[in-house]
Amino acid sequence: MPKIHRLPEKHADTEKVTINLGHVDLGRIDLLVREGFYSNRTDFIRSAIRNQLISEARAVDQSVARHRFELGLFDVTRADLETLRDAGEVLHLRVVGLARIAGDVSVDLAQDTIGSLNVLGSLQAPKDVKAALADRIT
Structure with missing residues (x-):
């Protein structure tokens, strides 16, 4: 069979996903990156997706x-x-x-x-x- x-939660193989964001949301992400909360936009987006998937796990x-x-x-x-x-x-x-x-x-x-x-x-x-x-x- x-x-x-x-x-695993993190693995080498990934798929590319393209999203469109509003200017204000993108600016807010950039601000968090600049302040050191995230290393880059991708880091923020991955973190946000993981958190949402955890909250919707059930x-x-x-x-x-x-x-x-x-x-x-x-x-x-x-x-x-x-x-x-x-x-x-x-x-x-x-x-x-x-x-x-x-x-x-x-x-x-x-x-x-x-x-x-x-x-x-x-x-x-x-x-x-x-x-x-x-x-x-x-």
Whole structure:
């Protein structure tokens, strides 16, 4: 079966997110940076996001449980999918975090064994596998 790992709060892999802020909010952030509360704008924004996620942790946990999502890092290897194929089973993957399909997974194997992909966060997979599964990704 695929392996599930909890992601540490801070890890090397990140996704870039672009936001638009009003001039006043941006100025207030810059003031806090200048006063030494934060090292830069990014430090402030990360801190604000983490604090908000902590305050909403119960709602996130309830939603994860209600929708049967896996939380964290979910690795899918060729061996995992071959085991599923041999057992006549299909994977329906629901992840909050990072889902990774190994680089040695062929398009045919992925199509035969992955029924659906619902990833809130990031999906890393070979381009040809992503393209072949495009109609199964929500």
